[in-house]
Amino acid sequence: TQLLEQSPQFLSIQEGENLTVYCNSSSVFSSLQWYRQEPGEGPVLLVTVVTGGEVKKLKRLTFQFGDARKDSSLHITAAQPGDTGLYLCAGPSGGSYIPTFGRGTSLIVHP
Amino acid sequence: SQTIHQWPATLVQPVGSPLSLECTVEGTSNPNLYWYRQAAGRGLQLLFYSVGIGQISSEVPQNLSASRPQDRQFILSSKKLLLSDSGFYLCAWSASGAGQDETQYFGPGTRLLVL
Numbered sequence: 771t772q773l774l775e776q777s778p779q780f781l782s783i784q785e786g787e788n789l790t791v792y793c794n795s796s797s798v799f800s801s802l803q804w805y806r807q808e809p810g811e812g813p814v815l816l817v818t819v820v821t822g823g824e825v826k827k828l829k830r831l832t833f834q835f836g837d838a839r840k841d842s843s844l845h846i847t848a849a850q851p852g853d854t855g856l857y858l859c860a861g862p863s864g865g866s867y868i869p870t871f872g873r874g875t876s877l878i879v880h881p
Numbered sequence: 882s883q884t885i886h887q888w889p890a891t892l893v894q895p896v897g898s899p900l901s902l903e904c905t906v907e908g909t910s911n912p913n914l915y916w917y918r919q920a921a922g923r924g925l926q927l928l929f930y931s932v933g934i935g936q937i938s939s940e941v942p943q944n945l946s947a948s949r950p951q952d953r954q955f956i957l958s959s960k961k962l963l964l965s966d967s968g969f970y971l972c973a974w975s976a977s978g979a980g981q982d983e984t985q986y987f988g989p990g991t992r993l994l995v996l
Contacts (some may be wrong), residue, residue, distance in 0.1 A: 775917065800983070801983055801984075805987075810986065810990070811989055811990060812887075812971050812973075812987035812990045813971070815985075817982050832983065851890075856923075858925070860985070861983075862983050867913070868927065868930060871924045872924060873924035874924050
């Protein structure tokens with residue numbers, strides 16, 4: 771059983787479209803991180819959300835942490851080919867400092 | 882600022898040969914260190930983590946071992962590689978101590994192909 775479920779697993783869209791990816795769990799997380807990974811490289815941190823209901827914006831990316839701190843979403847406005855990559859959510863739960871990772875959403879943005 | 886290095890970037894090894902992958906962190910002290918393996922384009926499997934020199938916790942029984950000979954050095958090893966050891970290996974660090982940011986920061990990874 772995956773502690774963090776990410777959806778969709780795959781997403782193929784045209785440049786300029788909007789999209790949302792989700793990260794859901796039945797467990798409460800003290801924080802959640804979102805990463806983007808390009809092929810052959812390590813994941814790069816995009817944002818950390820800590821407070822329930824928190825919304826953070828990073829240019830065209832909007833991150834939201836659920837009120838109950840069990841889920842999170844990433845919304846991309848006007849996607850660009852440079853947004854292509856694997857988006858991973860992760861977070862520690864159950865009192866552990868070691869984060870659990872979702873399996874990721876693979877995004878392809880076509881020019 | 883903190884940086885994390887991994888080498889080699891790519892490695893092709895025959896079955897049965899030994900393995901040594903190295904990870905070093907700069908700009909921080911007493912970090913928590915992690916080794917992950919990633920299947921093609923998918924999520925991360927935690928292999929080992931360390932909270933201090935000589936302290937290693939294993940998450941998955943396997944053909945691999947880890948060591949931490951120095952505060953900011955983490956090594957992944959194998960005595961005899963298997964075909965199934967092929968994959969993308971990632972090292973990561975996070976700040977240690979209660980109340981610290983639990984975010985992990987990743988190295989560039991090592992692509993291992995066992996033939």
